[in-house]
Amino acid sequence: MRATVLHTSYDVRLEDVPDPKLDGPGDAIVKVVASCICGSDLWPYRGEPPVKAPRRIGHEFVGIVQEIGSEVRTVKPGDFVIAPFVVSDGTCPHCLAGFQTACVNRVGYGTDRADGGQGEYVKLPYADGTLVATPEVPDDSLVPSLLTLSDVMGTGWHAARSARVKPGDTVVVVGDGAVGLCGVLAAARMGAERVVSMSRHEPRQKLAKEFGATDIISERGDAGRDAVLELTDGVGADAVLECVGTGQSMTTAFDVARAGATVGFVGVPHGVEVPIGTMFGRNVGLAGGASPCRAYLPALMADVLAGEIDPGKVFDSVLPLADVAEGYRAMHERRAIKVMLRP
The missing domain is CATH 3.40.50.720 (NAD(P)-binding Rossmann-like Domain)
Structure with a gap:
């Protein structure tokens, strides 16, 4: 599969990486329908903090579930899902209080446990605590607004x-x-x-x-x-x-x-x-502080699906994943408000 890798300051590349595989019973693999570049991605892109070694990047995506572990109960293959920008278990005291970004078992994307979001597929743990499925696969026109629910x-x-x-x-x-x-x-x-x-x-x-x-x-x-x-x-x-x-x-x-x-x-x-x-x-x-987007997701998703809000208008640039480096340049140079990437 192809995925975005940040090598050093201002050096983002789309590269071939190993296909994801399930590692645990709570894992899921999602085929990315759309991802995007976040303003917070620009900090490491600009070298703040300096990049010490090449790493996967991206933490906002929506897609279709491909595989699930044996203990996953809330999503299934074929579901369209929204992924909040932090992987959370959904069961710790902080998650139960509605602050999933402070999960005691929090996992960041672009690590050995969760793939970076700017790629063709993403494997992540704690699927039940993290992913939110739409009632049905949405019309493509709704994808931008649903994607904003992962973060912005x-x-x-x-x-x-x-x-x-x-x-x-x-x-x-x-x-x-x-x-x-x-x-x-x-x-x-x-x-x-x-x-x-x-x-x-x-x-x-x-x-x-x-x-x-x-x-x-x-x-x-x-x-x-x-x-x-x-x-x-x-x-x-x-x-x-x-x-x-x-x-x-x-x-x-x-x-x-x-x-x-x-x-x-x-x-x-x-x-x-x-x-x-x-x-x-x-x-x-x-x-x-860091937004517990997972807590807000169900209500905001309902607003998007009902046509009450249309936050997807923040995407003023849509690029193929192959042009991810240009997407970073466009946001760094403020030529784009927010760039959406499509495989």
Whole structure:
């Protein structure tokens, strides 16, 4: 089979690798129908942290179950399944509490136990705790939106939920990548009256408005803070979604939060310092982290299948798996919001 391998910084290749085989009774092998490149894949692609040895990459995919181990009960061969970005057993205390990304037996994709998601097939353990099957094989037009449920839509939803968005709120979304755009969609879906997208890129601004943004702010840093405060009569936002993970984005998130607000953060932190003095003095909370997409998947899947949400619009580029290296370049150079890969 063919699969994506990251060799070193900016060096992604599609290579022949051994076909997957079941290793345990809880395993499944999935034939990938569609996968995609995540913003978090760009960190190792750029050498943060440095790649020490070639490794499989990718953690977002949907596909058809090919084989299952003897103890798998919730999916069967022929099922169309969505795979959350973390493999979880579904039975540990953290999974049962709805935080599958903290599973005590968590397995990452691209390891010796679970294949990377950007390939033709994926073998993974804990199929019952991880994979979610659709009621029937969906129409191909639904594949993009179902694919977002493996990560970005669930992560945007987690940002909004962590920020405690409620009907009537003014919400600011920091970040206009796929997660930030899905955060806009989530905040609007939760009933926010005003959703402000901080975006400097016209195609992303347009999609943010389609997803429910009422206002766009293109400034960054102090100018972005001042623009939000002007928009909110000097008060700030009731809830802030931090969807980037840099020091500047976290600073902006706290700068635009009103007293008593909560910042919901889902950006993978790089060089972030939490302003504990601001949190104490203004009673601004911080909540979030790695999204437990598996917990949100059934409800969000129902919304997609019912036509209530269409997060698949974040895919503005669809490439064959053979062109995966170009997909990485396009996202690194911000020529694409999010790239979908089809075998």
